[in-house]
Amino acid sequence: MDWQQFVIDLDTLDPATVEEVFTRHxxxxxxxSDAGDAPVLEPLPGETPLWxxxxxxxxxxxxxxxxxxxxxxxxxLQVGSLPPHRVETLADRAWEREWLKDFSPMQFGxxxxxxxxxxxxxxxxxxxxxxxxxxxxxxxTHPTTALCLEWLDGLPLxxxxxxxxxxxxxxxxxxxxxxxxxxxxxxxxxPQAVMATGQxxxxxxxxxxxxxxxxxxxxxxxxxxxxxxxxxxxxxQFAESITSTVTRRGMLALSGVLCEQAGDVMEAYARWIExxxxxxxxxDGHTWSRLTGTxx
Numbered sequence: 001m002d003w004q005q006f007v008i009d010l011d012t013l014d015p016a017t018v019e020e021v022f023t024r025h026x027x028x029x030x031x032x033s034d035a036g037d038a039p040v041l042e043p044l045p046g047e048t049p050l051w052x053x054x055x056x057x058x059x060x061x062x063x064x065x066x067x068x069x070x071x072x073x074x075x076x077l078q079v080g081s082l083p084p085h086r087v088e089t090l091a092d093r094a095w096e097r098e099w100l101k102d103f104s105p106m107q108f109g110x111x112x113x114x115x116x117x118x119x120x121x122x123x124x125x126x127x128x129x130x131x132x133x134x135x136x137x138x139x140x141t142h143p144t145t146a147l148c149l150e151w152l153d154g155l156p157l158x159x160x161x162x163x164x165x166x167x168x169x170x171x172x173x174x175x176x177x178x179x180x181x182x183x184x185x186x187x188x189x190x191p192q193a194v195m196a197t198g199q200x201x202x203x204x205x206x207x208x209x210x211x212x213x214x215x216x217x218x219x220x221x222x223x224x225x226x227x228x229x230x231x232x233x234x235x236x237q238f239a240e241s242i243t244s245t246v247t248r249r250g251m252l253a254l255s256g257v258l259c260e261q262a263g264d265v266m267e268a269y270a271r272w273i274e275x276x277x278x279x280x281x282x283x284d285g286h287t288w289s290r291l292t293g294t295x296x
Contacts, residue, residue: 001061001062001092002062002089002090002091002092003028003059003060003061003062003089003090003091003092004059004060004061004062004064004066004087004088004089004090005057005058005059005060005087005088005089005090006022006027006058006060006066006069006070006085006087007055007056007057007058007085007086007087007088008055008056008057008073008082008083008084008085009035009053009054009055009083009084009085010054010055010056011083011084012083013077013079013082013083014077015032015054015056017076017077018056018073018077019056020076021069021072021073021076022056022058022069024072025060025064025068025069025072026060026061026064027058027059027060028059028060028061029058029059030056030057030058030059031056031057031058031059032054032055032056033054033055033056033057034053034054034055035053035054035055059090066087070082070085104116105119105120105121105128106141107123108146108149108150108153109149109150109152109153109154110153110154111123111125111126111127111153111179112126112127112129112149112150112152112153112175112179113126113127113128113129114128114129114131114149114171114175115128115129115130115131116130116131116132117130117132127153127175127178127179128178129171129174129175129178129200129204130200130203130204131169131171131174131200131203132169132196132199132200132203142283143281143282143283143288144229144256144257144281144288144290145168145171145172145229145255146281147255147279147281147288147290148172148227148229148253148255148290149171149172149175151227151253151279151292152172152175152176152179152225152227153175153179155179155225155251156180157176157179157180157181157225158180159180159181159182160176160180160181160182160224160225161181161182161183161184161185161221161223161224161225162176162177162181162183162184162185162223162224162225162226162227163184163185163186163187163219163223163225163226163227163245164176164184164185164186164187164227165187165219165226165228165230165242165245166187166188166228166229166230166234167186167187167193167197167212168190168193168196168197168229169193169196169197169200170186170193170196170197170198170200170201170212171200172227172229173185173197173201173210174197174200174201174204174206174210176225176227177204177206177209178204178206181209181225182209183209183210183211184206184209184210184211185210185211185212185213185219185220185223186201186210186211186212186213187212187213187214187216187218187219188213188214189214189215191214194212194214197210197212198212216238216241219245221245222244222245222246222247222250223245223246223247223250224247224251225250225251225252225253226242226245226246226250226251226252226253227252227253227255228242228252228253228254228255228256229253229254229255229256230256231256231257232256232257232258232261232264232265235254235256235257235265235268236265236268239268239269239272240272243272243273243295246272246273246295247295248295248296249294249295250294250295251292251293251294251295252269252273252292252293252294252295253291253292254269254290254291254292255288255289255291256288257290257291258286258287258288258289259278259280259287259288259289261289262278262289262291265291266278266291269291269293272295272296273293273294273295273296274293274294274295274296275291275292275293276292276293278290278291279292
């Protein structure tokens with residue numbers, strides 16, 4: 001079944017009103033996106049900012065009369081005409097699988113590879129994580145994940161314990177196990193992340209070594225290696241809690257941090273962590289950092 005999309009640049013229109021009209025006419029989904037080039041990377045607590053140029057896309061079944069939707073918008077908004085908008089036909093596909101078309105095996109460090117499904121890696125001593133993130137974050141394509149994977153590849157992990165704080169797809173915990181950790185714990189509050197992590201652990205046959213937690217209160221004990229690849233705000237907010245999971249002289253990696261945020265994050269951990277020099281990675285006009293150190 002093909003779908004219909006109604007795409008409109010909101011301009012000065014009230015987003016809530018437009019969404020209400022779309023929903024009333026049977027929209028299966030309503031999505032907000034940036035119509036310009038002003039990304040919102042990390043809002044302040046309690047804020048839900050929109051872009052200066054916001055686009056709303058509503059997905060409808062093929063039997064919905066989009067002329068009626070347009071008329072409903074004009075009436076609800078009490079305007080004579082709408083800002084730039086268009087109607088598109090969208091062919092039905094298995095959207096959760098679409099990313100696989102552009103995902104081939106990727107190398108991180110000397111030995112570590114992330115591969116979709118049965119992707120072929122020719123390197124003889126390769127350590128391969130077979131990954132399907134589902135709807136969770138973490139394929140290795142984002143620089144923060146890549147920085148953490150490269151760091152793990154360079155560590156002596158044989159026999160160590162590891163915590164992946166905010167695990168997403170579970171890629172970091174699974175990589176650590178395949179690189180030699182004897183056990184790992186993966187924690188995330190997102191149910192999709194918990195599901196993806198469990199499935200990926202089974203796919204890589206490490207489910208017996210991996211404990212999956214659905215919240216911080218389920219984490220037990222201390223770990224030789226802790227990785228928290230989340231965002232600067234939560235990293236600062238939970239600094240003491242995250243640090244408390246690191247063994248004395250254990251290793252900590254923090255990522256998901258823009259270069260301009262690195263100083264504040266390091267300051268929040270300074271009383272417990274002796275930091276190495278930050279490592280930077282630029283992508284799409286933004287510079288991300290990986291902050292690593294040792295528990296004092």
